[in-house]
Amino acid sequence: MSWTDERVETLKKMWAEGQSASQIAKxxxxxxxxxxxxxxxxxxxxxxVGGAPDPVKSKADTEPRVEAKPAAAAKPAQPAAKP
Incomplete structure (x- = not known):
């Protein structure tokens, strides 16, 4: 089998239509x-261009991102009271 111009054109057309590689081979x-x-x-x-639909997006992909705020610096512990 050789890739003739006609076969290449058929491949290009079917690929652009979204046909699978198996379908094109058949x-x-x-x-x-x-x-x-x-x-x-x-x-x-x-x-x-017109291939398979996009995979289902997860909830994380569809919700707007919220920038995380840096945590406040920890306050130094107060010394224990002397008895």
Missing amino acids: ELGGVTRNAVIGKVHRLGLSNR
Whole structure:
């Protein structure tokens, strides 16, 4: 199997549509998922525009950050009273 111009164009189109490497490999035939991933990286296509949705953000990621205030300096302990 060789990467013809037509196969590369198909890969680029499907990748931009958000298809998985496995789906692209099946469509192209004669190529593995890993070969598709390697070609994508060599072509510099790793950043998808319409790819998978963002992972669920944790509560910490969605709440505004509050700057921590430095703790007040500890006051020196008072000496014990003499009897």
